Amino acid sequence: MRLWDMPTRVFKAEESRAVHKTCSSAMETQRKTGSVSFNNYKIFRNGGDGFNQWVILCLGLLNAVLLIVAVVLGINCAKVKEGSLHISNPAVTQLFNELDYLRSNHSDVIEAEEEAKKALESAINNHKEVKVKIEQLKTVNDGYQKQMQALQVEKANLKSNVSALGGSTKYPPIIPFLGLLNAVLLITAVVIGVNCAKVKEGSLHISNPAVTQLFSELDYLRSNHSDVIEAEEEAKKALESAINNHKEVKVKIEQLKTVNDGYQKQMQALQVEKANLKSNVSALEGSCGGCLPGWALFNSSCYFFSYTESSTVKKNWHESREDCVSRGSDLVVIDNQEEQKYVSNIIQNMKTSNSKWENGFWIGLTDMENEGNWTWINNVTEVQQRYWMDGEPNNGGDFGEHCGVAVHSAFNPWKTRYDGNCDLKQLHWMCEM
Template sequence: MHVWLIHTCSILSLPLQGIKEESNKEKSITSNAVMQENGDLQYKKFGLGECSFPNYKVVILCLGVLNAVLFIAAVVLAVNCAKVKHGLPQDSHSAALQLISELDDLRSNHSDVITAEAEAKSALDGAIKNYTRLKENIEKQKIINDGYQRQIAGLRAEKQSLQSNVSALEGSCGRCQSGWVPFSSSCYLFSYTESTTLNKNWLESRVDCKRRGSDLIVIDNKEEQRFVSSTIDNMRAGRDIWQQGFWIGLSDTDSEGTWVWINNVTEVEQRYWMDGEPNEWGRHGEDCGVAVYSDHNPWKTRFDDNCLRSEKKWICEMRAN
């Protein structure tokens, strides 16, 4: 655009030069016409045709006006061309400054993006570490919770057992005489509670129970067996189980080897006898049953002894009121 305007200004300056040359040519012709008049010649031709003197002045005037207009137009165009020449670098400089500013903004935004990316990556790494720690804590808590669940199950079983015992005690509470121990639907007297030194043989012990309105104990089930064994354990005065036994209502006096309870029920369960018992040891034999507590096996808690020659403590049983 800049080159085109300069080229246009150069073209427009050509008519001014042509007008100046035409003016000089007209002056030369006028001089020749004057010279011819002095020689009595009449001027007939001016330019390309005939022209009178008054018309020549009008033409000169018009050409002068046209010359002035063209000069003014040339000046205006020159001024505009100058403005264009000076304006183009300023506009280019402004555009360049704007581009540089936008480039700086892009660089700043790019730096912000990189910083934000680094911060996001750091936050992600922290979140992953927290997730890993949380997962480990959950596994640990799960193990601890499993242990608690097992403890709860054990406590519930123990609670149920205690509730059963409480129900049994409540059922027999107030229905047993003083000094007698309630269990299930019966009352029990351990002679140890009345005297720690008094012992009797099997027959004398049974007489004492009958005098109290009861008889020697008959163990009917494993719960009663556990009750008797644990109670004896709390009454032991020494570690010699052979000297810490209690007479029970079991004997084979009627038929050797056939053990019968005092209620005429034959004992068929063999697991409660201690190893090697009953053995009918000695010349006088052993026909009466004894209950003890065993540290080695809480179920093997019986042996046989001589009914008349051996003296021990005893256990009486009676139905609760």
């Protein structure tokens, strides 16, 4: 139950008006008839005892109401005063806890500040509401004072009327005592109400200096924290930039390693080829400028056909080329029609199967670098499309066909090439140097 609701619930204005109405009706009856009748006609003319009883009843009822009001105001004022001593302790404790947290972790300063502002705004709104309710309570007290003043005036009128009507009528000793008690209770109720309002209003300002100091420190921490956040953001950007640069450097290093590995392989191949060439030169010098044993001479070039060395050994395209390189040569490159005819005729008797697809020889022709763009391994000789067999090259199979094969054709010596799978297909090969 709220403090400002107690007086209106205990001592309602209707009850005061009821007392006033009762007393006023008695006076009105007195003026009209010359006497007051409360179930006893002309009681003043018959001794005045009834009137004295009525006055005692009115004053007693008024004193009881005022006593209840004073007690209720006192109890609630004590509760308000006791509560005011603790109203700011939780808020101050919470602010100090938040302040300690902000000191230890600056990343939450902004959020804590927003919460503190919301709490302050809520306290200000509560303060405004309390001030409005205090004003309402003062208005109620002013109403009580006016009502009490009206009752005092009516009391004085009653006294004058009684004196005029009863002449020497005497009041019992209790009536002055009740009137005095009425005045004392009225003053007590008014003083308690005013002091209670002051205590309630003053309690809202108890912690203002502490709150001001806390917010000053919060502002200081926020300004410093903003600098820390900016420095942190700059450090993050610098770190991200360094990480990106590191990644780029790593990519470049990997690229350089790949290039270096390629150079090393090429150097190794060149060294092997160099050794083979030296041995071939020595052999040629011993043979007076002719071809090595097992090689055939045609137009100043020497040719090696693997079938002549072994009719059963077959290899894929990569292995065949490695064998040619090991011999100081490479897979054959057909430069002209004469060479085309020579190759086609010489392999016609080198057959190991009834299928022409199995009797072919690997040559130095491929489209591994760019599908459909067939080139010789020397990257110089032009590829003649007329030498392909009908329907070739077709890049058939699940794994594709990217290496050239030469076969003998009894019907057309110019249609002697097809594409085969470089890794899976096993054939003989021919070398040239």
